[in-house]
Amino acid sequence: MISLVKLVFGVLGAIVLGTTPVWAHAANQGFVLLLPTTAYIAGGTITVALTILLLIFAKPGTIDAVMQPVPLRFRASKLPLRDWSQSTGALCLALLILIGLRGPTDPQANLLPLVIWTVWWMLFFVVQALIFDLWSWINPFPAVHRMLMSEHRVILNLPSRLSIWPAVVLMAAFQGFVLADTAPNDPDRLAVFALGYWALTLVGMTVFGREAWLKQVECFSVLFALIGLIRMGRSNRLGLPGWQLLQDRDHDLSHAIFVVVILAAGSFDGLYETFWWLAKIGVNPLEYPGRTALIMPTLIGLYGSILLLTIILAVAAFSGIKWVKDPVPFKAAFIGFAITLLPIAIGYHFAHYFVTFLVQIQIVVASLADPLAQGWNLFGLGNRRVLVGFLTVPENVKIIWFTQAGMVVLSHVLAVVLCHRTAEAMVSSRRDVVMLQLGLSILMIFYTIFGLWLLASPRGA
Structure with missing residues (x-):
């Protein structure tokens, strides 16, 4: 019996490593950058500025011609196969919750927070945005609902005018949990959170309908659908990153604010442990009071950042409108320009967690050897050593920094x-094209400087 249990956890562990969907927040950056970064920040900012200048002289229609997707010759997979893969995702999520409740209490030894932090919030996010639509294949929520209620009538209808505002609220609340909660990585606490969110989603799909709830309320499905618009391939077509965003014109104000929440929360995630922020809230890093004492300042900082970015973006859009001759509705300009910030949110997400991922993924692999702390050594992974020495080699640190900074700059260029x-x-x-985007161009230049500064800033907490 024990051998069978080991085998099941071993196989499912391999699946989890590649495909499990969960929720949470990644760990902090792994090292303090000691390189002279002034020249790199200046170079990245100049690159973004030159891109703006080059586009001023580009002929109208050049971007459409360059980013036009080409058709691919293959058929999309049949729906039953996707149903099975989503069921597998649901099973893996259930096992992770079980491990969170019954496994090791150390977050660095329990697979639930490890998979959440490393496999999903770091790796899966980037894969979904840049490579492949994994979420549609492993989303556990519709699988369980189909299993329990294959056919049912909707009790209440979600008004279409709500759009994705419920998802905006849930995403903002989620960011507050992962940044301000006293122990978002505690296995028991995280398991209860995941189980509670899963129950809420099942109830919501039962009352309001599966498709409506996933498209308007379930914030992670909305998140992955949005960031997937940067991906190069979709529906048997392949193009340059962002071509889908140019063709998808169905976004409204709620989509724009959702993007602002993603970008602002990601930026504040990098800011709130810097010495600058700690000084602003009166915290001595040498006498750090702990997360409990900083719940309110963190929440104020997070939601203040969202509000501040919204205002700055609104001012940038409004200033452009005032300079053009053709009438442009402010709401349309705000929505359109807010959506274009999506690549920046993705690029900074990658750069911010890149170092942590290189270390944490090793711990994930080693923890697969004994998911329930029973003394197992599945696949011999328990003998693996976590290597961090590469972070002490200047040449390696330079490569890491160039990778991070390059991703930030490229995301701004896009x-x-x-x-x-x-x-x-x-x-x-x-x-009018030049003047309309003048305010946002200035915003992007300063955001480039800010993003690269965040990468190089030491952490005091």
């Missing part, structure tokens, strides 16, 4: 391109 195309769709003359 955002600038999408911003320019968005402006072209709103006004007719080249002058």
